[in-house]
Amino acid sequence: MIRAEGTARKRSRKTQSERSAATTALLLAAARELFSKRSFADTATEDILAAAGVTRGALYHHFDSKAALFRAVFENEEAALTARLTKVAQAQPDALTGLRAGCRAFLEACLDPVVQRIVLRDARAVLSLDELREIESRYTLAALRNGLKHAIATGAMAERSPDILAHMMLGALSEAAMAIARAPQPKKVLKEALAEFDCLLEGLTRKNAG
16 A cells, blocks of 8 residues: 555656646747747747746746746757757768868858847847856857867867867857848858858968967
């Protein structure tokens, strides 16, 4: 009898955990859809609740505020973007080609309306600088740092600090990304940004390092 009750409690906890995860997924999916189409500022909390089919109480059980929900959506986008870039980089034949391909894929992703709205525009308006950098440090910055470390370790680039170089390169890529997202002709600006990035990376190779 005691064993049966214990098993029932475990099943209940598991069911509750699964329900909680399902509610979180509904909220994140609904918020992502609305934020990407309307922007954070133009999306009312009530709209998210209606789209997700959950109550206000359910929302605040999982997230402290609409901004906290946006933070989770942004982190998911960063994770997905980083996974995409990493896959592209790892498919290349060598470290330097992989680094170049991953960075080019980052710039090309800036044509995606979801990336433009959530990652490039609203994130800088909704999140604090510390929040933004903390999340980027675990995703895009970490991926860039790893790519640089690999290129340095294989001799494709001269020995240098991959940490500070990763920050500088991400800064350049982020500014180019914003220029693409805001341009009346984003494909034209992307083409220019890709050409300039190739020149920048060429200058960092061992052949040109000194």
